[in-house]
Amino acid sequence: MPRSGPLPAALSLLLVTAALLPGPAAAQNEPRINASEDVVIHLYGPAVTLQCNLTTSPSPLSASYWVKNGEEIPGTRKSSNTTEYKILKPRAEESGEYLCVFVFSNSPIANATIEVRATPDITGHKRSENKNEGQEALMYCKSVGFPHPEWVWRKKVNGVFEDINNSSGRFFISNKDNYTELSITNLQINEDPGEYQCNATNQVGSVSVTTILRVRSHLAPLWPFLGILAEIVILVVIIVVYEKRKRPDEVPDDDEPAGPMKTNSTNNHKDKNLRQRNTN
Numbered sequence: 375m376p377r378s379g380p381l382p383a384a385l386s387l388l389l390v391t392a393a394l395l396p397g398p399a400a401a402q403n404e405p406r407i408n409a410s411e412d413v414v415i416h417l418y419g420p421a422v423t424l425q426c427n428l429t430t431s432p433s434p435l436s437a438s439y440w441v442k443n444g445e446e447i448p449g450t451r452k453s454s455n456t457t458e459y460k461i462l463k464p465r466a467e468e469s470g471e472y473l474c475v476f477v478f479s480n481s482p483i484a485n486a487t488i489e490v491r492a493t494p495d496i497t498g499h500k501r502s503e504n505k506n507e508g509q510e511a512l513m514y515c516k517s518v519g520f521p522h523p524e525w526v527w528r529k530k531v532n533g534v535f536e537d538i539n540n541s542s543g544r545f546f547i548s549n550k551d552n553y554t555e556l557s558i559t560n561l562q563i564n565e566d567p568g569e570y571q572c573n574a575t576n577q578v579g580s581v582s583v584t585t586i587l588r589v590r591s592h593l594a595p596l597w598p599f600l601g602i603l604a605e606i607v608i609l610v611v612i613i614v615v616y617e618k619r620k621r622p623d624e625v626p627d628d629d630e631p632a633g634p635m636k637t638n639s640t641n642n643h644k645d646k647n648l649r650q651r652n653t654n
């Protein structure tokens with residue numbers, strides 16, 4: 375087989391280049407779209423209208439429609455060479471990458487991109503996170519708004535939010551486009567409780583929300599039990615003291631009759647204690 379030399383390769387490259395260069399006829403038939411400028415929308419701001427005008431059509435137009443963040447917007451299909459999309463109530467979730475698309479009967483589709491930008495809005499987070507020491511805390515924030523934000527987590531120290539001090543190596547941050555997660559492992563009761571802030575910033579603006587982290591002692595689940603134990607101890611002490619004071623008089627008839635009375639009195643104490651605990 376004859377090996378292909380450098381000449382045929384250069385020739386084919388030349389041919390490809392020639393084919394890509396628009397001839398006088400191709401230039402005329404290249405689709406052209408006159409589209410609105412990129413725009414910034416503001417919450418409660420005026421309605422915004424996106425427009426695309428097809429000024430040069432390569433072949434008869436069969437349809438046009440709008441796409442937002444890669445998905446066709448339902449109800450926007452029509453067959454006119456001018457098309458509009460109205461954003462009546464500007465909100466962060468209306469921001470994104472919009473495309474108008476023109477479909478032709480005999481040539482490839484054409485489209486134009488209009489970026490609609492807005493300050494991020496945080497649409498999901500925890501108000502508080504309650505954990506025991508030694509456990510792991512997990513906080514997150516979810517946003518809408520284009521462009522996707524840069525995320526920063528801070529912690530309130532002496533009334534001021536400061537960047538997280540990771541000297542203990544227990545803080546882990548994971549960011550997706552519109553989602554961020556902060557996890558703190560092996561929670562410390564002395565260092566970790568407090569207010570944490572997630573801050574979303576893009577070229578238009580920034581927003582932040584806070585989550586309160588509470589860390590309980592791992593003895594916390596034992597507290598009710600310790601309470602009962604303390605009551606029993608106090609009860610026993612009272613009984614012993616009571617018995618010791620009574621003893622001198624009761625030495626002669628410390629037999630059957632005294633027994634029921636004693637248990638009655640202890641039962642009364644117990645009932646009283648129980649009632650008091652229930653009303654607390």
Ligand SMILES: *[C@@H]1O[C@H](CO)[C@@H](O)[C@H](O)[C@H]1NC(C)=O
Binds near residue numbers: 408409429
């Ligand atoms: C595109 O629109 C702008 C104003 O919106 C206008 O000045 C310009 O002439 C238009 N271009 C074409 C090719 O129609």
Ligand SMILES: *[C@@H]1O[C@H](CO)[C@@H](O)[C@H](O)[C@H]1NC(C)=O
Binds near residue numbers: 408409410426
């Ligand atoms: C599109 O055409 C309409 C008139 O048909 C004109 O008012 C509008 O400004 C044009 N838009 C752009 C983006 O060129």
Ligand SMILES: *[C@@H]1O[C@H](CO)[C@@H](O)[C@H](O)[C@H]1NC(C)=O
Binds near residue numbers: 455
């Ligand atoms: C767009 O459509 C109008 C009315 O249908 C027509 O008059 C105009 O020539 C069209 N323009 C282009 C560029 O196809």
Ligand SMILES: *[C@@H]1O[C@H](CO)[C@@H](O)[C@H](O)[C@H]1NC(C)=O
Binds near residue numbers: 485
């Ligand atoms: C927009 O046009 C580009 C080529 O210019 C094409 O690759 C892309 O798939 C088109 N997108 C849509 C949604 O039609």
Ligand SMILES: *[C@@H]1O[C@H](CO)[C@@H](O)[C@H](O)[C@H]1NC(C)=O
Binds near residue numbers: 517518519551552
């Ligand atoms: C946010 O991210 C999720 C998944 O990562 C995606 O489904 C959703 O469409 C995104 N939302 C925006 C507004 O980008």
Ligand SMILES: *[C@@H]1O[C@H](CO)[C@@H](O)[C@H](O)[C@H]1NC(C)=O
Binds near residue numbers: 539540541
């Ligand atoms: C981080 O915390 C450690 C110990 O808690 C402290 O020694 C250090 O100065 C702190 N670093 C910063 C930057 O605040």
Ligand SMILES: *[C@@H]1O[C@H](CO)[C@@H](O)[C@H](O)[C@H]1NC(C)=O
Binds near residue numbers: 542545
């Ligand atoms: C904190 O330190 C640990 C251990 O060095 C590291 O794996 C982690 O990525 C750090 N977290 C942050 C938010 O920098």
Ligand SMILES: *[C@@H]1O[C@H](CO)[C@@H](O)[C@H](O)[C@H]1NC(C)=O
Binds near residue numbers: 573575580581582
């Ligand atoms: C978010 O962080 C940025 C950059 O540090 C700061 O400029 C901005 O004021 C913060 N925004 C809020 C709402 O806290």
